[in-house]
Amino acid sequence: MATTDEIRDIVLKYVKDEYLEDEDQEVGYETPLISGGIVDSFSMVSLKRFVENKYKVQIPEDKATPEAFDTVTRIAALVQAFLEKKA
Amino acid sequence: MAFSDAVRAGFRKDLEGLKEAGIFKVERFIHSAQAADIEVEFPAGSPPRKAINMCANNYLGLSSHPEVVKAAHAGLDSRGYGMSSVRFICGTQDIHKELEGRMTAFLGTEDTILFPSCMDANAGVFEALLNESDVMISDRLVHASIIDGIRLCKAEHDTFKHANMEHLESKLELHKDKRLKVVITDGVFSMDGDTAPLGELVALCERRGAMVFVDDSHSTGFIGKTGRGTHEKYGVVGKIDIITTTFGKALGGASGGCVSGRREIVEMCRQRARPYLFSNTIAPVVVAGVLRVLDILAGSTERRDKLEKNAAYWRKGLTEAGFVLKEGDTPIVPVMLFNAKLSQDFSRDLFEHGIYAIGFFFPVVPKGAARIRTQISAGHETRHLDKALEAFIKVGKKHGILGKTKEEIVARYGA
Numbered sequence: 001m002a003t004t005d006e007i008r009d010i011v012l013k014y015v016k017d018e019y020l021e022d023e024d025q026e027v028g029y030e031t032p033l034i035s036g037g038i039v040d041s042f043s044m045v046s047l048k049r050f051v052e053n054k055y056k057v058q059i060p061e062d063k064a065t066p067e068a069f070d071t072v073t074r075i076a077a078l079v080q081a082f083l084e085k086k087a
Numbered sequence: 088m089a090f091s092d093a094v095r096a097g098f099r100k101d102l103e104g105l106k107e108a109g110i111f112k113v114e115r116f117i118h119s120a121q122a123a124d125i126e127v128e129f130p131a132g133s134p135p136r137k138a139i140n141m142c143a144n145n146y147l148g149l150s151s152h153p154e155v156v157k158a159a160h161a162g163l164d165s166r167g168y169g170m171s172s173v174r175f176i177c178g179t180q181d182i183h184k185e186l187e188g189r190m191t192a193f194l195g196t197e198d199t200i201l202f203p204s205c206m207d208a209n210a211g212v213f214e215a216l217l218n219e220s221d222v223m224i225s226d227r228l229v230h231a232s233i234i235d236g237i238r239l240c241k242a243e244h245d246t247f248k249h250a251n252m253e254h255l256e257s258k259l260e261l262h263k264d265k266r267l268k269v270v271i272t273d274g275v276f277s278m279d280g281d282t283a284p285l286g287e288l289v290a291l292c293e294r295r296g297a298m299v300f301v302d303d304s305h306s307t308g309f310i311g312k313t314g315r316g317t318h319e320k321y322g323v324v325g326k327i328d329i330i331t332t333t334f335g336k337a338l339g340g341a342s343g344g345c346v347s348g349r350r351e352i353v354e355m356c357r358q359r360a361r362p363y364l365f366s367n368t369i370a371p372v373v374v375a376g377v378l379r380v381l382d383i384l385a386g387s388t389e390r391r392d393k394l395e396k397n398a399a400y401w402r403k404g405l406t407e408a409g410f411v412l413k414e415g416d417t418p419i420v421p422v423m424l425f426n427a428k429l430s431q432d433f434s435r436d437l438f439e440h441g442i443y444a445i446g447f448f449f450p451v452v453p454k455g456a457a458r459i460r461t462q463i464s465a466g467h468e469t470r471h472l473d474k475a476l477e478a479f480i481k482v483g484k485k486h487g488i489l490g491k492t493k494e495e496i497v498a499r500y501g502a
């Protein structure tokens with residue numbers, strides 16, 4: 001099973017490719033994505049779809065809140081929790 | 088009592104929260120007809136003051152045009168005031184059909200259906216056409232009403248980076264197995280004043296087998312050589328499957344909207360679009376006014392030509408004065424201030440000098456991208472623009488931002 005660190009790096013890369021408009025914008029594990037205005041809550045859906053497809057998990061709508069998706073660390077923790085449930 | 092003290096206190100707390108966050112909206116009361124010169128009561132209770140309006144969507148200066156007003160009067164006399172019915176019961180007059188036909192001809196499409204507003208058109212169209220097997224892929228900066236429409240529809244949705252065709256292509260690849268794919272964009276983006284690259288976008292969608300949806304609310308009547316819209320500017324008239332637009336901006340500015348495009352799509356809206364089925368359409372008096380607007384536009388391109396000249400003059404003036412602008416060639420000219428509070432202070436100071444223009448900040452625009460959005464009209468004369476420029480320069484000097492770069496302004500005021 002993927003470790004949380006691995007998940008973090010993969011999610012961070014996806015966030016950079018998918019959402020950043022200019023190269024020198026800095027995003028790290030703890031950067032607030034949604035509350036920080038980097039990812040709008042409407043565009044969050046592709047991020048959710050990405051982790052679901054990548055890790056073969058289903059995150060129900062009520063767990064996929066803007067708060068739960070606000071940082072790369074939190075997303076990784078959420079994915080990890082679902083992976084453990086599955087295992 | 089259901090609306091208990093506790094419920095009331097809850098709402099009050101929410102409202103206070105908006106005030107504390109600085110995003111509580113207040114109206115300014117205009118005591119005159121909509122035009123370049125208006126009289127504004129602000130703050131509420133103060134005596135009305137003359138001001139030059141720099142933030143209306145009155146692009147063609149037709150909102151209070153005497154011929155439009157006259158035609159509306161005549162429409163009121165001949166077709167009455169209200170319909171007291173939705174379209175498919177007994178709410179369709181000959182002039183509603185006439186306006187649909189005229190818009191089809193004007194936009195170069197196959198058919199058109201009127202909606203109470205463009206908000207309603209956008210809210211209703213996707214749900215009427217698409218189901219779970221389909222996908223909607225929208226530009227990240229589309230208008231709020233499109234987002235609502237997408238949310239009401241069961242099809243999957245995805246977004247692409249603003250005007251980024253490479254990113255769009257990767258999304259079309261990702262969703263290539265969907266039954267129907269619709270790519271969704273504004274023609275002119277209302278906050279930035281830039282246009283969607285419709286030439287490339289249409290070519291890409293043709294290659295990838297996707298339909299194209301364009302909201303041309305900030306274009307219809309003046310973008311393109313004869314003002315047909317963004318599709319005319321990019322030479323793709325007849326290739327946009329779904330156009331939505333409004334009568335609430337350039338085309339007289341009263342109210343109403345439409346979906347115009349492929350015949351079968353329009354017919355699906357007539358059968359299924361809920362805002363069309365369950366809400367009264369545009370009032371006869373407004374329909375009569377819009378018909379006259381279309382006559383005026385058919386007769387000459389003078390107004391859109393003047394608008395183009397005015398916008399270029401305004402852009403040049405602001406640029407030479409040393410403001411940071413969003414690049415573009417539309418009548419939407421955003422003066423970038425980056426900091427939210429600065430945008431509010433700037434707007435207030437402009438009003439002191441008789442200029443009415445509003446500051447926009449997050450969440451309406453991205454964080455650190457606060458601005459005064461100016462909108463030019465064919466109703467502006469050079470004297471209006473000169474007076475407005477003079478005021479912008481005075482206020483710009485006061486805040487020390489003339490000739491300063493984005494980095495310098497952000498360093499001083501914060502993002």
Ligand SMILES: Cc1ncc(COP(=O)(O)O)c(C=O)c1O
Binds near residue numbers: 304342
């Ligand atoms: C791009 C866009 N689409 C739709 C609308 C809604 O138009 P209407 O006033 O006809 O509902 C607006 C108005 O703000 C708009 O800017």
